[in-house]
Amino acid sequence: MKGRKRVIIIRLLLKFAIFLLIIMMILLFEEASAQTDEIQINLPKTVGKWTKPDSAQRINSQNIFEYMDGAGELYLGYFFNHLDVYEYTAEKANSILVELYFMKTSDDAFGLLSLDWGGEPVSLTNSPITESMPTVAPSSRSLYGAGLLRIWSDNLYVRVMAFQETPESKEAVFSLGRTIVANRKNPPQPKLLKILSPTIGSEWMLRKDRIRYFRSHLVLNSFYYLSHQNILNLDISTEAVTAPYETVTAIGDRKQVQFLLVKYTNPDHAQSALDNFHDTYLPEQNKDTFGGAKAESPHFYRIEDGWVGYNKTGKYIALVFECPDQETGVMIFNKIEFNLTNLEDDHGK
Amino acid sequence: MENKQSILTRRDFIRGTVGATLGASILGIPWSNGFGDSPRSSLVTLARDQKAMSDDMVVDQDVLKKMLDQAVIQFTGEKKIKDAWLAIVKSKDTIGLVSTSHLNPTHQELVDAVQTALIDVGIPREQILMAQGGPDKVKACTVLISLPALKAHWLTGIGTVLKNYIQYSGNPRNYHQENSAKLGEIWNLPFVKGKTKLVLVDALHPLCDKGPQVDPRYKWAYNGLIVGSDPVAVETVCLKIITEKRRALRGEPWPLSPPPLCVEAADKIYKLGTSKMEEIKLKNFGWTQDLLL
Secondary structure: OHHHHHHHHHHHHHHHHHHHHHHHHHHHHHHHHHHHHHHHOOOOOEEOOEEOOOOOEEEOOOOHHHHHHHHHHHHHOOOEEEEEEEEEEEOOEEEEEEEEEEEOOHHHHHHHHHOOOOOEEOOOOOOOOOOOOOOOOOOOOEEEEOOEEEEEEOOEEEEEEEOOOOHHHHHHHHHHHHHHHOOOOOOOOOHHHHHOOOEEOOOEEEOHHHOEEEOOHHHHHOOOOOEOOOOOOOOOOOEEEEEEEEEEOOOOOEEEEEEEEEEOOOHHHHHHHHHHHHHHHOOOOOOOHHHHHHOOOOEEEEEOOEEEEEEEEOOEEEEEEEEOOHHHHHHHHHHHHHHHHHHHHHHHO | OHHHHOOOEHHHHHHOOHHHHHHHHHHOOOOOOOOOOOOOOEEEEEEEOOOOEOOOOOEOHHHHHHHHHHHHHHHHOOOOHHHHHHOOOOOOOOEEEEEOOOOOOOOHHHHHHHHHHHHHOOOOHHHEEEOOOOHHHHHOOOEEEEEOEEEEEOOOEEOOOHHHHHHHHOOHHHHOHHHHHHHHHHHOOOOOOOOEEEEEEEEEEEEOOOOOOOOHHHEOOOOEEEEEOOHHHHHHHHHHHHHHHHHHHHOOOOOOOOOOHHHHHHHHOOOOOOOOHHHEEEEEEEOOOOOOO
16 A cells, blocks of 8 residues: 555645646746847847947836836836837947837737838838738838837837937947838737727728727727816727717818727726716716716717717727717717627637 | 816817816816916927938038027017026026937037127136936026927927926926926926026927837928027927928828827916917027028
8 A cells, every 4th residue: 555655645746747847848948939039139239330338228017117217118018028228339439329129929920010101111121021910000110200210010119219310320229220120020009909990981081090909998098088087087908989970071170089998807897987087077967868888889978079989899998089079979889890700700710 | 087077188178178177087186277368478489491301311510500699589588598598597697408319409519609608798617517416406596498309209298398307306207197287386486486487499400290209200400599488488489399390201190199188287277388389479580591480
């Protein structure tokens, strides 16, 4: 009996040892993967007449406010890992600043680029990047203007800025950009963007240059102010996209409807956010009418700047602001719901 | 439910109920509609010179000195530059120069020009302090000359005059987002109140987008200095310039977002000056192209 017990114990110990070994291998693999991005970005010691320091200034979520004051809130509003900063200096010339924002996902790096589609699109690779399943958002991955190059490259968001734009500094900025993106993957844009249609009916056109992808109410407020409070319960677990639909009237006036879609972690999370939004933004409106905010059908309310509407579909909430009439809102929601169904089907495949 | 009704939203801006909502929520102070029936007037002077900066954005110190002299003379109404400065500061004063190093820093050339001007009128060099920083910096001064640079800000809308004293609070992060409405209270702290004799905004190379980090596409050569003693009036003029520049850049309205709550609150709650353009007497001289006012 004693011998049998000993065998069982030895077997258990062996299994435990194998289990520990597997865990250690996984951890080592993850660490190696995490380091891969940094290994790939092998910035040159010199570019043109500029020279970089031997090591980067490493910024993480603990010291980001020391580096950039309140601007840190922007990056912490996405899945932020860390930031490496290099300042290339030269005698008798202004510096070139390289900021490498390592985000935890490609979507988050895309979100940072999407905050401003302005500037000149530039190609930093010899082979053009083709989207296998393009969305309606601009396809640019690198934008340049007045000395600043901004790049989305996989999980990396990059700012390379010459403090003074000259032909020489511009060439150096582009050269650094090409080095940074070399041999990196180019994942597609966030899937959530597929719910956007370029047109609604025959009149309403999507302002593609104003498509923003984000997770934080501070980021939302920086381009479409709703409230200083987080009335839609946005957080790092949520994904959101917003853009205006625009029409031009016969007399040349522009009208816009602001569209916003938020994806929550589950339907309950979405419901609680919708309740909070309704109670705060529409406190005088009875949400129990026609089944209230709980009913998964479009709801519209006339307020000071037009109609505001929302439509909950499972874990998604779609909203429209400044809508001229309910019919337009219904058209938008119907189109989005159709796209959402396709999006969910794609996920299932 | 009642608590949620006092949360500030976009609708308050459309309805014109920002003050009531803020007063009932974070400020806890009634929002007044101004200073009763008494007419208010604040003088703001703007000096511009097309040659203040080269094409490479290098400041011409001689041109800058001339602009500074003109702005101070126009503001004080004195005829001589020495009398103009001595109408602002006294020889016994300890003067704090409050420049900014964040986002769009104050040009060092402007700080130097002010320092030189003060020394030239007889202020001992040791009585001129660089006073940006924590509360101890301001406590050492009897007079402050605020030297912010014109810029927008991603958490407070505008980040020029009122925000320039945020470090004096000892807790700057308490004044972001909705609480940016309370920036005016810093100017009423016992060791700050009444010390600011001149607000001199560096509008040579402003930043009209709010960042959060500098994007040079949104900087432009305005080549100006904006001068006043009413911080709210000066901020209101700054806000107008930034708003108009943003509209001009996009060719359509491009409002600051989030909206700058601090300007009107500084007027209505903290009584620091006027936020109404019609109550501001604006004297501008020099270059008038793309004035944006």
